[in-house]
Amino acid sequence: MNQKRIVFAGTPEFAVPCLQALLHSHHLLCGVYTQPDRPAGRGRHPQASAVKQFAQTHHLPVYQPFTLKDETAYQTLVELRPDLLVVVAYGLLLPQRILDIPTLGCVNVHASLLPRWRGAAPIQRAILAGDSETGITLMRMDVGLDTGDLLAKVTCPILPTDTSQSLHDRLAALGADLLARHIDELEHLAATPQDHYGACYAAKLEKNEAQLNWQDSAIQLDRQIRAFNPWPVATANVFGQMLRIWAATPLAETHQSPPGQCLRAQAEGLDIATGEGVLRLLTVQKAGGRPLAVRDFLNAHPELRSHLKPPT
Structure with missing residues:
Protein backbone atom coordinates (compact mmCIF):
# COMPACT_ATOMS: atom_id res chain seq x y z
CA MET A 1 0.00 0.00 0.00
CA ASN A 2 1.56 3.27 -1.13
CA GLN A 3 2.42 5.85 1.49
CA LYS A 4 1.07 9.30 0.69
CA ARG A 5 2.70 12.59 1.61
CA ILE A 6 -0.21 14.47 3.20
CA VAL A 7 -0.60 18.10 4.18
CA PHE A 8 -3.49 18.79 6.56
CA ALA A 9 -5.34 22.12 6.83
CA GLY A 10 -7.79 22.74 9.67
CA THR A 11 -8.38 25.04 12.60
CA PRO A 12 -11.08 24.30 15.24
CA GLU A 13 -11.70 21.38 17.56
CA PHE A 14 -13.89 19.75 14.90
CA ALA A 15 -10.82 19.15 12.73
CA VAL A 16 -8.67 17.48 15.41
CA PRO A 17 -10.11 13.92 15.15
CA CYS A 18 -9.40 13.91 11.40
CA LEU A 19 -5.83 15.04 12.01
CA GLN A 20 -5.48 12.36 14.66
CA ALA A 21 -6.78 9.72 12.22
CA LEU A 22 -4.14 10.73 9.67
CA LEU A 23 -1.44 10.68 12.32
CA HIS A 24 -2.39 7.10 13.19
CA SER A 25 -2.41 6.01 9.54
CA HIS A 26 0.67 4.71 7.69
CA HIS A 27 0.82 7.89 5.60
CA LEU A 28 3.35 10.69 6.12
CA LEU A 29 2.03 13.95 7.59
CA CYS A 30 4.51 16.44 6.19
CA GLY A 31 2.80 19.64 7.37
CA VAL A 32 -0.18 21.08 9.23
CA TYR A 33 -1.77 24.35 8.16
CA THR A 34 -3.97 26.27 10.58
CA GLN A 35 -5.13 29.85 11.01
CA PRO A 36 -2.90 32.35 12.84
CA ASP A 37 -3.26 32.65 16.61
CA ARG A 38 -6.23 34.86 17.53
CA PRO A 39 -6.91 37.01 20.62
CA ALA A 40 -9.21 35.16 23.00
CA GLY A 41 -10.52 35.33 26.54
CA ARG A 42 -10.91 38.35 28.77
CA GLY A 43 -7.26 39.29 28.43
CA ARG A 44 -7.44 39.01 24.62
CA HIS A 45 -4.15 37.14 24.58
CA PRO A 46 -3.21 35.30 21.37
CA GLN A 47 -4.46 31.73 21.50
CA ALA A 48 -3.39 28.84 19.32
CA SER A 49 -6.08 26.91 17.46
CA ALA A 50 -7.07 23.44 18.62
CA VAL A 51 -5.34 22.00 15.56
CA LYS A 52 -2.09 23.85 16.30
CA GLN A 53 -2.11 22.67 19.90
CA PHE A 54 -2.59 19.05 18.81
CA ALA A 55 0.06 19.33 16.08
CA GLN A 56 2.65 20.80 18.43
CA THR A 57 1.96 18.13 21.04
CA HIS A 58 2.80 15.53 18.40
CA HIS A 59 5.78 17.47 17.00
CA LEU A 60 4.23 18.09 13.59
CA PRO A 61 5.46 21.09 11.55
CA VAL A 62 2.88 23.91 11.69
CA TYR A 63 2.28 26.65 9.10
CA GLN A 64 0.07 29.68 9.81
CA PRO A 65 -0.14 31.97 6.78
CA PHE A 66 -2.64 34.82 6.86
CA THR A 67 -3.45 34.07 3.22
CA LEU A 68 -2.72 31.41 0.62
CA LYS A 69 -2.88 33.88 -2.23
CA ASP A 70 0.69 35.21 -2.15
CA GLU A 71 3.86 33.77 -3.65
CA THR A 72 5.43 32.87 -0.31
CA ALA A 73 2.50 30.67 0.68
CA TYR A 74 2.53 29.04 -2.74
CA GLN A 75 6.25 28.23 -2.67
CA THR A 76 6.07 26.92 0.89
CA LEU A 77 3.43 24.38 -0.05
CA VAL A 78 5.27 23.41 -3.25
CA GLU A 79 8.39 22.64 -1.21
CA LEU A 80 6.40 20.22 0.98
CA ARG A 81 5.72 18.11 -2.16
CA PRO A 82 2.30 16.88 -1.02
CA ASP A 83 0.53 14.04 -2.76
CA LEU A 84 -2.70 15.06 -1.04
CA LEU A 85 -4.13 18.05 0.82
CA VAL A 86 -6.82 17.22 3.39
CA VAL A 87 -8.93 20.20 4.49
CA VAL A 88 -11.27 20.20 7.50
CA ALA A 89 -12.82 23.50 8.66
CA TYR A 90 -9.68 25.44 7.77
CA GLY A 91 -11.33 28.81 7.27
CA LEU A 92 -9.13 30.23 4.49
CA LEU A 93 -9.91 30.24 0.78
CA LEU A 94 -7.74 28.01 -1.39
CA PRO A 95 -6.95 29.53 -4.82
CA GLN A 96 -6.86 27.26 -7.86
CA ARG A 97 -3.08 27.20 -8.05
CA ILE A 98 -2.94 25.95 -4.44
CA LEU A 99 -5.49 23.24 -5.29
CA ASP A 100 -3.30 22.24 -8.25
CA ILE A 101 -0.17 21.54 -6.17
CA PRO A 102 -0.94 18.09 -4.66
CA THR A 103 -0.55 15.34 -7.23
CA LEU A 104 -3.70 13.57 -5.98
CA GLY A 105 -5.64 16.78 -5.47
CA CYS A 106 -7.41 18.16 -2.39
CA VAL A 107 -10.24 16.66 -0.37
CA ASN A 108 -12.52 18.21 2.22
CA VAL A 109 -14.41 16.72 5.16
CA HIS A 110 -17.63 18.75 5.54
CA ALA A 111 -20.22 18.55 8.34
CA SER A 112 -23.37 18.17 6.25
CA LEU A 113 -24.91 16.03 3.54
CA LEU A 114 -23.89 18.17 0.58
CA PRO A 115 -25.26 19.94 -1.35
CA ARG A 116 -27.41 20.83 1.68
CA TRP A 117 -25.76 23.33 4.03
CA ARG A 118 -22.71 24.48 2.18
CA GLY A 119 -20.80 27.10 4.12
CA ALA A 120 -19.55 28.06 7.55
CA ALA A 121 -22.21 26.86 10.03
CA PRO A 122 -23.81 23.63 8.74
CA ILE A 123 -24.33 22.08 12.18
CA GLN A 124 -26.20 25.04 13.65
CA ARG A 125 -28.25 25.66 10.49
CA ALA A 126 -29.38 22.04 10.35
CA ILE A 127 -30.72 22.26 13.92
CA LEU A 128 -32.35 25.64 13.27
CA ALA A 129 -34.12 24.28 10.20
CA GLY A 130 -35.49 21.31 12.11
CA ASP A 131 -33.68 18.76 9.95
CA SER A 132 -34.12 15.18 11.16
CA GLU A 133 -30.71 14.10 9.93
CA THR A 134 -27.38 15.45 8.76
CA GLY A 135 -24.02 13.82 8.20
CA ILE A 136 -20.50 14.04 6.84
CA THR A 137 -19.46 14.46 3.23
CA LEU A 138 -16.03 13.67 1.81
CA MET A 139 -15.55 15.66 -1.38
CA ARG A 140 -12.95 16.72 -3.90
CA MET A 141 -12.26 20.43 -3.65
CA ASP A 142 -12.65 23.06 -6.33
CA VAL A 143 -12.54 26.86 -6.04
CA GLY A 144 -16.24 27.10 -5.15
CA LEU A 145 -17.71 27.11 -1.66
CA ASP A 146 -18.24 23.39 -0.92
CA THR A 147 -19.19 22.75 -4.55
CA GLY A 148 -16.76 19.93 -5.43
CA ASP A 149 -17.57 16.39 -6.51
CA LEU A 150 -18.78 13.95 -3.85
CA LEU A 151 -16.65 10.94 -2.87
CA ALA A 152 -18.43 9.47 0.18
CA LYS A 153 -21.12 10.26 2.75
CA VAL A 154 -22.30 9.03 6.12
CA THR A 155 -25.59 10.06 7.76
CA CYS A 156 -26.26 11.01 11.36
CA PRO A 157 -29.67 11.52 13.02
CA ILE A 158 -30.35 14.84 14.74
CA LEU A 159 -31.90 14.03 18.10
CA PRO A 160 -34.67 16.22 19.59
CA THR A 161 -32.29 17.05 22.45
CA ASP A 162 -29.19 17.72 20.33
CA THR A 163 -27.31 20.96 20.86
CA SER A 164 -24.72 22.20 18.40
CA GLN A 165 -22.07 20.89 20.78
CA SER A 166 -23.44 17.35 21.06
CA LEU A 167 -24.03 17.10 17.31
CA HIS A 168 -20.59 18.63 16.64
CA ASP A 169 -18.92 15.95 18.74
CA ARG A 170 -20.70 13.07 16.98
CA LEU A 171 -20.01 14.49 13.53
CA ALA A 172 -16.34 15.11 14.31
CA ALA A 173 -15.95 11.43 15.21
CA LEU A 174 -17.88 10.34 12.11
CA GLY A 175 -15.73 12.57 9.92
CA ALA A 176 -12.53 11.04 11.24
CA ASP A 177 -13.91 7.54 10.71
CA LEU A 178 -15.02 8.31 7.14
CA LEU A 179 -11.62 9.79 6.30
CA ALA A 180 -9.75 6.85 7.84
CA ARG A 181 -11.87 4.34 5.88
CA HIS A 182 -11.19 5.99 2.52
CA ILE A 183 -7.75 7.60 2.80
CA ASP A 184 -5.97 4.62 1.20
CA GLU A 185 -8.28 4.52 -1.84
CA LEU A 186 -9.11 8.18 -2.47
CA GLU A 187 -7.65 8.20 -5.97
CA HIS A 188 -9.89 5.24 -6.90
CA LEU A 189 -13.21 6.53 -5.52
CA ALA A 190 -15.88 7.49 -8.05
CA ALA A 191 -16.56 11.22 -7.95
CA THR A 192 -20.20 12.31 -8.27
CA PRO A 193 -21.02 15.91 -9.27
CA GLN A 194 -23.27 17.74 -6.83
CA ASP A 195 -26.86 18.58 -7.67
CA HIS A 196 -26.48 22.34 -7.40
CA TYR A 197 -30.25 22.83 -7.57
CA GLY A 198 -30.56 21.17 -4.16
CA ALA A 199 -27.97 23.41 -2.55
CA CYS A 200 -28.58 25.69 0.40
CA TYR A 201 -26.13 27.78 2.37
CA ALA A 202 -25.20 27.76 6.04
CA ALA A 203 -24.31 31.37 6.72
CA LYS A 204 -21.97 32.23 9.57
CA LEU A 205 -23.77 32.75 12.89
CA GLU A 206 -24.36 36.30 14.11
Whole structure:
Protein backbone atom coordinates (compact mmCIF):
# COMPACT_ATOMS: atom_id res chain seq x y z
CA MET A 1 0.00 0.00 0.00
CA ASN A 2 1.56 3.27 -1.13
CA GLN A 3 2.42 5.85 1.49
CA LYS A 4 1.07 9.30 0.69
CA ARG A 5 2.70 12.59 1.61
CA ILE A 6 -0.21 14.47 3.20
CA VAL A 7 -0.60 18.10 4.18
CA PHE A 8 -3.49 18.79 6.56
CA ALA A 9 -5.34 22.12 6.83
CA GLY A 10 -7.79 22.74 9.67
CA THR A 11 -8.38 25.04 12.60
CA PRO A 12 -11.08 24.30 15.24
CA GLU A 13 -11.70 21.38 17.56
CA PHE A 14 -13.89 19.75 14.90
CA ALA A 15 -10.82 19.15 12.73
CA VAL A 16 -8.67 17.48 15.41
CA PRO A 17 -10.11 13.92 15.15
CA CYS A 18 -9.40 13.91 11.40
CA LEU A 19 -5.83 15.04 12.01
CA GLN A 20 -5.48 12.36 14.66
CA ALA A 21 -6.78 9.72 12.22
CA LEU A 22 -4.14 10.73 9.67
CA LEU A 23 -1.44 10.68 12.32
CA HIS A 24 -2.39 7.10 13.19
CA SER A 25 -2.41 6.01 9.54
CA HIS A 26 0.67 4.71 7.69
CA HIS A 27 0.82 7.89 5.60
CA LEU A 28 3.35 10.69 6.12
CA LEU A 29 2.03 13.95 7.59
CA CYS A 30 4.51 16.44 6.19
CA GLY A 31 2.80 19.64 7.37
CA VAL A 32 -0.18 21.08 9.23
CA TYR A 33 -1.77 24.35 8.16
CA THR A 34 -3.97 26.27 10.58
CA GLN A 35 -5.13 29.85 11.01
CA PRO A 36 -2.90 32.35 12.84
CA ASP A 37 -3.26 32.65 16.61
CA ARG A 38 -6.23 34.86 17.53
CA PRO A 39 -6.91 37.01 20.62
CA ALA A 40 -9.21 35.16 23.00
CA GLY A 41 -10.52 35.33 26.54
CA ARG A 42 -10.91 38.35 28.77
CA GLY A 43 -7.26 39.29 28.43
CA ARG A 44 -7.44 39.01 24.62
CA HIS A 45 -4.15 37.14 24.58
CA PRO A 46 -3.21 35.30 21.37
CA GLN A 47 -4.46 31.73 21.50
CA ALA A 48 -3.39 28.84 19.32
CA SER A 49 -6.08 26.91 17.46
CA ALA A 50 -7.07 23.44 18.62
CA VAL A 51 -5.34 22.00 15.56
CA LYS A 52 -2.09 23.85 16.30
CA GLN A 53 -2.11 22.67 19.90
CA PHE A 54 -2.59 19.05 18.81
CA ALA A 55 0.06 19.33 16.08
CA GLN A 56 2.65 20.80 18.43
CA THR A 57 1.96 18.13 21.04
CA HIS A 58 2.80 15.53 18.40
CA HIS A 59 5.78 17.47 17.00
CA LEU A 60 4.23 18.09 13.59
CA PRO A 61 5.46 21.09 11.55
CA VAL A 62 2.88 23.91 11.69
CA TYR A 63 2.28 26.65 9.10
CA GLN A 64 0.07 29.68 9.81
CA PRO A 65 -0.14 31.97 6.78
CA PHE A 66 -2.64 34.82 6.86
CA THR A 67 -3.45 34.07 3.22
CA LEU A 68 -2.72 31.41 0.62
CA LYS A 69 -2.88 33.88 -2.23
CA ASP A 70 0.69 35.21 -2.15
CA GLU A 71 3.86 33.77 -3.65
CA THR A 72 5.43 32.87 -0.31
CA ALA A 73 2.50 30.67 0.68
CA TYR A 74 2.53 29.04 -2.74
CA GLN A 75 6.25 28.23 -2.67
CA THR A 76 6.07 26.92 0.89
CA LEU A 77 3.43 24.38 -0.05
CA VAL A 78 5.27 23.41 -3.25
CA GLU A 79 8.39 22.64 -1.21
CA LEU A 80 6.40 20.22 0.98
CA ARG A 81 5.72 18.11 -2.16
CA PRO A 82 2.30 16.88 -1.02
CA ASP A 83 0.53 14.04 -2.76
CA LEU A 84 -2.70 15.06 -1.04
CA LEU A 85 -4.13 18.05 0.82
CA VAL A 86 -6.82 17.22 3.39
CA VAL A 87 -8.93 20.20 4.49
CA VAL A 88 -11.27 20.20 7.50
CA ALA A 89 -12.82 23.50 8.66
CA TYR A 90 -9.68 25.44 7.77
CA GLY A 91 -11.33 28.81 7.27
CA LEU A 92 -9.13 30.23 4.49
CA LEU A 93 -9.91 30.24 0.78
CA LEU A 94 -7.74 28.01 -1.39
CA PRO A 95 -6.95 29.53 -4.82
CA GLN A 96 -6.86 27.26 -7.86
CA ARG A 97 -3.08 27.20 -8.05
CA ILE A 98 -2.94 25.95 -4.44
CA LEU A 99 -5.49 23.24 -5.29
CA ASP A 100 -3.30 22.24 -8.25
CA ILE A 101 -0.17 21.54 -6.17
CA PRO A 102 -0.94 18.09 -4.66
CA THR A 103 -0.55 15.34 -7.23
CA LEU A 104 -3.70 13.57 -5.98
CA GLY A 105 -5.64 16.78 -5.47
CA CYS A 106 -7.41 18.16 -2.39
CA VAL A 107 -10.24 16.66 -0.37
CA ASN A 108 -12.52 18.21 2.22
CA VAL A 109 -14.41 16.72 5.16
CA HIS A 110 -17.63 18.75 5.54
CA ALA A 111 -20.22 18.55 8.34
CA SER A 112 -23.37 18.17 6.25
CA LEU A 113 -24.91 16.03 3.54
CA LEU A 114 -23.89 18.17 0.58
CA PRO A 115 -25.26 19.94 -1.35
CA ARG A 116 -27.41 20.83 1.68
CA TRP A 117 -25.76 23.33 4.03
CA ARG A 118 -22.71 24.48 2.18
CA GLY A 119 -20.80 27.10 4.12
CA ALA A 120 -19.55 28.06 7.55
CA ALA A 121 -22.21 26.86 10.03
CA PRO A 122 -23.81 23.63 8.74
CA ILE A 123 -24.33 22.08 12.18
CA GLN A 124 -26.20 25.04 13.65
CA ARG A 125 -28.25 25.66 10.49
CA ALA A 126 -29.38 22.04 10.35
CA ILE A 127 -30.72 22.26 13.92
CA LEU A 128 -32.35 25.64 13.27
CA ALA A 129 -34.12 24.28 10.20
CA GLY A 130 -35.49 21.31 12.11
CA ASP A 131 -33.68 18.76 9.95
CA SER A 132 -34.12 15.18 11.16
CA GLU A 133 -30.71 14.10 9.93
CA THR A 134 -27.38 15.45 8.76
CA GLY A 135 -24.02 13.82 8.20
CA ILE A 136 -20.50 14.04 6.84
CA THR A 137 -19.46 14.46 3.23
CA LEU A 138 -16.03 13.67 1.81
CA MET A 139 -15.55 15.66 -1.38
CA ARG A 140 -12.95 16.72 -3.90
CA MET A 141 -12.26 20.43 -3.65
CA ASP A 142 -12.65 23.06 -6.33
CA VAL A 143 -12.54 26.86 -6.04
CA GLY A 144 -16.24 27.10 -5.15
CA LEU A 145 -17.71 27.11 -1.66
CA ASP A 146 -18.24 23.39 -0.92
CA THR A 147 -19.19 22.75 -4.55
CA GLY A 148 -16.76 19.93 -5.43
CA ASP A 149 -17.57 16.39 -6.51
CA LEU A 150 -18.78 13.95 -3.85
CA LEU A 151 -16.65 10.94 -2.87
CA ALA A 152 -18.43 9.47 0.18
CA LYS A 153 -21.12 10.26 2.75
CA VAL A 154 -22.30 9.03 6.12
CA THR A 155 -25.59 10.06 7.76
CA CYS A 156 -26.26 11.01 11.36
CA PRO A 157 -29.67 11.52 13.02
CA ILE A 158 -30.35 14.84 14.74
CA LEU A 159 -31.90 14.03 18.10
CA PRO A 160 -34.67 16.22 19.59
CA THR A 161 -32.29 17.05 22.45
CA ASP A 162 -29.19 17.72 20.33
CA THR A 163 -27.31 20.96 20.86
CA SER A 164 -24.72 22.20 18.40
CA GLN A 165 -22.07 20.89 20.78
CA SER A 166 -23.44 17.35 21.06
CA LEU A 167 -24.03 17.10 17.31
CA HIS A 168 -20.59 18.63 16.64
CA ASP A 169 -18.92 15.95 18.74
CA ARG A 170 -20.70 13.07 16.98
CA LEU A 171 -20.01 14.49 13.53
CA ALA A 172 -16.34 15.11 14.31
CA ALA A 173 -15.95 11.43 15.21
CA LEU A 174 -17.88 10.34 12.11
CA GLY A 175 -15.73 12.57 9.92
CA ALA A 176 -12.53 11.04 11.24
CA ASP A 177 -13.91 7.54 10.71
CA LEU A 178 -15.02 8.31 7.14
CA LEU A 179 -11.62 9.79 6.30
CA ALA A 180 -9.75 6.85 7.84
CA ARG A 181 -11.87 4.34 5.88
CA HIS A 182 -11.19 5.99 2.52
CA ILE A 183 -7.75 7.60 2.80
CA ASP A 184 -5.97 4.62 1.20
CA GLU A 185 -8.28 4.52 -1.84
CA LEU A 186 -9.11 8.18 -2.47
CA GLU A 187 -7.65 8.20 -5.97
CA HIS A 188 -9.89 5.24 -6.90
CA LEU A 189 -13.21 6.53 -5.52
CA ALA A 190 -15.88 7.49 -8.05
CA ALA A 191 -16.56 11.22 -7.95
CA THR A 192 -20.20 12.31 -8.27
CA PRO A 193 -21.02 15.91 -9.27
CA GLN A 194 -23.27 17.74 -6.83
CA ASP A 195 -26.86 18.58 -7.67
CA HIS A 196 -26.48 22.34 -7.40
CA TYR A 197 -30.25 22.83 -7.57
CA GLY A 198 -30.56 21.17 -4.16
CA ALA A 199 -27.97 23.41 -2.55
CA CYS A 200 -28.58 25.69 0.40
CA TYR A 201 -26.13 27.78 2.37
CA ALA A 202 -25.20 27.76 6.04
CA ALA A 203 -24.31 31.37 6.72
CA LYS A 204 -21.97 32.23 9.57
CA LEU A 205 -23.77 32.75 12.89
CA GLU A 206 -24.36 36.30 14.11
CA LYS A 207 -24.82 37.14 17.79
CA ASN A 208 -28.10 38.96 17.18
CA GLU A 209 -29.68 35.73 15.90
CA ALA A 210 -29.59 34.40 19.46
CA GLN A 211 -32.19 36.91 20.71
CA LEU A 212 -35.41 34.95 21.23
CA ASN A 213 -38.74 36.40 20.13
CA TRP A 214 -41.61 35.02 22.21
CA GLN A 215 -43.95 35.55 19.24
CA ASP A 216 -42.28 32.56 17.58
CA SER A 217 -43.47 29.01 18.23
CA ALA A 218 -42.15 26.96 21.14
CA ILE A 219 -40.71 24.46 18.67
CA GLN A 220 -38.75 27.13 16.77
CA LEU A 221 -37.50 28.73 20.00
CA ASP A 222 -36.29 25.34 21.22
CA ARG A 223 -34.37 24.90 17.97
CA GLN A 224 -32.72 28.29 18.44
CA ILE A 225 -31.69 27.47 22.00
CA ARG A 226 -30.15 24.16 20.96
CA ALA A 227 -28.49 25.59 17.85
CA PHE A 228 -26.87 28.45 19.78
CA ASN A 229 -25.50 26.24 22.56
CA PRO A 230 -22.58 26.66 23.28
CA TRP A 231 -22.25 29.87 21.18
CA PRO A 232 -23.50 32.56 21.15
CA VAL A 233 -26.15 31.23 23.63
CA ALA A 234 -29.81 32.23 23.28
CA THR A 235 -31.03 35.25 25.25
CA ALA A 236 -34.57 36.27 26.18
CA ASN A 237 -36.53 38.74 28.27
CA VAL A 238 -37.86 36.86 31.29
CA PHE A 239 -39.25 38.61 34.39
CA GLY A 240 -38.29 41.92 32.77
CA GLN A 241 -34.59 41.08 32.52
CA MET A 242 -32.37 39.47 29.92
CA LEU A 243 -31.42 35.88 30.68
CA ARG A 244 -29.22 33.48 28.77
CA ILE A 245 -31.18 30.32 28.00
CA TRP A 246 -29.06 27.17 27.90
CA ALA A 247 -31.72 24.48 27.78
CA ALA A 248 -35.49 24.25 27.30
CA THR A 249 -38.17 21.92 26.01
CA PRO A 250 -41.41 22.64 24.14
CA LEU A 251 -44.63 21.47 25.81
CA ALA A 252 -47.68 20.06 24.02
CA GLU A 253 -49.93 22.64 25.63
CA THR A 254 -52.21 25.45 24.45
CA HIS A 255 -52.84 28.76 26.20
CA GLN A 256 -54.55 32.13 25.76
CA SER A 257 -51.82 34.22 27.42
CA PRO A 258 -49.71 36.87 25.68
CA PRO A 259 -46.37 35.60 24.35
CA GLY A 260 -43.58 36.10 26.88
CA GLN A 261 -45.74 35.70 29.98
CA CYS A 262 -44.45 33.25 32.57
CA LEU A 263 -47.29 30.82 33.24
CA ARG A 264 -45.60 28.76 35.95
CA ALA A 265 -42.37 28.96 37.94
CA GLN A 266 -41.62 25.62 39.52
CA ALA A 267 -38.72 23.28 40.17
CA GLU A 268 -39.30 21.54 36.84
CA GLY A 269 -38.86 24.77 34.90
CA LEU A 270 -40.18 28.18 33.91
CA ASP A 271 -43.16 27.76 31.56
CA ILE A 272 -43.32 30.67 29.10
CA ALA A 273 -46.19 31.40 26.73
CA THR A 274 -45.08 31.66 23.09
CA GLY A 275 -46.75 32.52 19.81
CA GLU A 276 -47.62 28.84 19.48
CA GLY A 277 -47.37 26.54 22.49
CA VAL A 278 -45.47 26.74 25.76
CA LEU A 279 -41.70 26.61 26.23
CA ARG A 280 -40.31 25.24 29.49
CA LEU A 281 -36.95 26.81 30.37
CA LEU A 282 -34.69 24.31 32.13
CA THR A 283 -31.29 26.02 32.53
CA VAL A 284 -30.85 29.81 32.65
CA GLN A 285 -28.17 32.35 33.50
CA LYS A 286 -28.28 35.93 34.75
CA ALA A 287 -25.69 38.46 33.59
CA GLY A 288 -22.56 37.99 35.65
CA GLY A 289 -23.80 34.68 37.03
CA ARG A 290 -23.38 31.08 36.04
CA PRO A 291 -25.81 28.70 34.35
CA LEU A 292 -28.29 27.24 36.84
CA ALA A 293 -31.05 24.67 36.71
CA VAL A 294 -34.34 26.51 37.23
CA ARG A 295 -34.80 24.94 40.68
CA ASP A 296 -31.49 26.48 41.82
CA PHE A 297 -32.18 29.72 39.96
CA LEU A 298 -35.49 30.25 41.78
CA ASN A 299 -33.91 29.41 45.13
CA ALA A 300 -31.20 31.99 44.45
CA HIS A 301 -33.71 34.63 43.28
CA PRO A 302 -36.99 34.08 45.20
CA GLU A 303 -38.03 37.66 44.49
CA LEU A 304 -38.68 36.75 40.86
CA ARG A 305 -41.78 34.76 41.80
CA SER A 306 -43.50 38.08 42.48
CA HIS A 307 -43.44 38.76 38.72
CA LEU A 308 -45.78 35.86 38.05
CA LYS A 309 -49.22 36.63 36.70
CA PRO A 310 -52.07 34.11 36.68
CA PRO A 311 -52.44 32.55 33.22
CA THR A 312 -55.47 33.51 31.17
